[in-house]
Amino acid sequence: MGIPRLIAKLSNLKSVSSSTCDEDMDINWHSYDSWLEKHPSALVEFQKMIHGAERKKIVLFLDYDGTLSPIVNDPDIAFMSDKMRSVVHEVGCFFPTSIITGRSREKVYEFVRLDNIYYAGSHGMDIMAPLQPLRIKDWKYHAKTVDRKGNKFVIYQPANKYLPEINQIQKLLKERTAAIEGVKLEDNKFCMSVHFRNVSDEDFGKLEEEVKSVLEDHPRFRLTRGKKVMEIRPPINWDKGHALEYLLDSLGLSSSNDVLPIYIGDDTSDEDAFEVLIYSEQYFVMNKRLIHQKRQGYSIIVTSIPRETRASYSLYDTTEVMMFLEYLAKWKRVGSAS
Numbered sequence: 001m002g003i004p005r006l007i008a009k010l011s012n013l014k015s016v017s018s019s020t021c022d023e024d025m026d027i028n029w030h031s032y033d034s035w036l037e038k039h040p041s042a043l044v045e046f047q048k049m050i051h052g053a054e055r056k057k058i059v060l061f062l063d064y065d066g067t068l069s070p071i072v073n074d075p076d077i078a079f080m081s082d083k084m085r086s087v088v089h090e091v092g093c094f095f096p097t098s099i100i101t102g103r104s105r106e107k108v109y110e111f112v113r114l115d116n117i118y119y120a121g122s123h124g125m126d127i128m129a130p131l132q133p134l135r136i137k138d139w140k141y142h143a144k145t146v147d148r149k150g151n152k153f154v155i156y157q158p159a160n161k162y163l164p165e166i167n168q169i170q171k172l173l174k175e176r177t178a179a180i181e182g183v184k185l186e187d188n189k190f191c192m193s194v195h196f197r198n199v200s201d202e203d204f205g206k207l208e209e210e211v212k213s214v215l216e217d218h219p220r221f222r223l224t225r226g227k228k229v230m231e232i233r234p235p236i237n238w239d240k241g242h243a244l245e246y247l248l249d250s251l252g253l254s255s256s257n258d259v260l261p262i263y264i265g266d267d268t269s270d271e272d273a274f275e276v277l278i279y280s281e282q283y284f285v286m287n288k289r290l291i292h293q294k295r296q297g298y299s300i301i302v303t304s305i306p307r308e309t310r311a312s313y314s315l316y317d318t319t320e321v322m323m324f325l326e327y328l329a330k331w332k333r334v335g336s337a338s
């Protein structure tokens with residue numbers, strides 16, 4: 001048995017005993033192995049990946065649920081461990097690091113409580129980024145702010161004008177799903193989550209009908225799906241991929257050829273960011289010439305079951321995410337010391 005499989009099996013046992021709910025505990029190891037050939041473990045490939053990162057500026061993007069904290073039944077108690085917090089803090093000291101999540105920005109900050117990283121909530125529709133001259137000329141949805149330490153930031157909320165309609169939808173959802181046992185609604189500020197992890201299979205059809213009926217009254221809004229969750233989003237063309245590009249821009253890193261973004265995430269919404277790392281292009285000036293090239297980066301999916309993904313690499317679970325971040329920090333620490 002190879003090392004990643006062993007780690008995977010051990011961490012799987014650990015997740016069962018700590019009563020988290022991985023999507024599927026009944027793993028077909030044969031198919032996981034063949035899936036790993038297409039999406040190799042980022043732990044096993046670490047040396048190779050890091051070799052490709054020599055002389056490049058690594059920029060880290062991390063999803064929260066299922067990536068930094070294990071999936072649990074109650075979204076209100078999806079805490080990250082102190083060990084994970086400490087390693088995210090360490091990588092945040094070495095590399096510009098951002099969390100991009102479907103949660104509200106405030107909620108994810110409550111969970112993470114680190115001030116040396118950036119946060120994008122509501123699938124990137126609420127970004128707090130460093131105040132830099134952006135390529136974006138449209139300041140309509142931007143506001144300047146200062147944190148507790150006096151650092152200047154910009155807050156970007158491109159779905160701001162939909163807030164009144166979002167609140168109406170929220171109210172309707174509450175009324176129409178009240179009678180269904182186990183439903184949990186989560187207000188993520190610019191999007192809403194309808195959790196059905198604790199809804200019985202018999203009631204699921206009814207819940208889906210109610211959610212769709214609410215959307216019939218607000219047809220411009222979109223319904224997307226994640227892990228045992230339906231998400232309602234406003235009609236703007238903005239997702240985690242756009243947020244990644246926005247953050248690179250506001251960090252002043254979108255137009256240099258020595259930048260290597262790494263994105264780690266576990267859910268369908270993270271595929272938008274993986275896609276940016278595969279298909280997007282960048283422009284920069286070299287020797288007074290405008291160069292146009294494919295954006296380079298590493299996309300890493302966190303999953304314990306084989307699945308369709310645009311990500312190039314994989315990690316089995318949050319324990320492996322922590323190990324990967326520890327490897328990165330150690331590589332940087334040792335490199336800086338020598």
Ligand SMILES: O=P(O)(O)OC[C@H]1O[C@H](O[C@H]2O[C@H](CO)[C@@H](O)[C@H](O)[C@H]2O)[C@H](O)[C@@H](O)[C@@H]1O
Pocket residue numbers: 063064065066070071072073074075078100101102103186188193195197226227228229231267269270
């Ligand atoms: O993009 P993400 O940050 O991954 O947001 C997707 C949803 O994440 C959270 O729900 C998921 O995690 C919960 C806690 O482990 C779990 O109970 C739920 O079943 C998962 O879907 C968050 O609570 C949702 O609002 C996000 O939409």
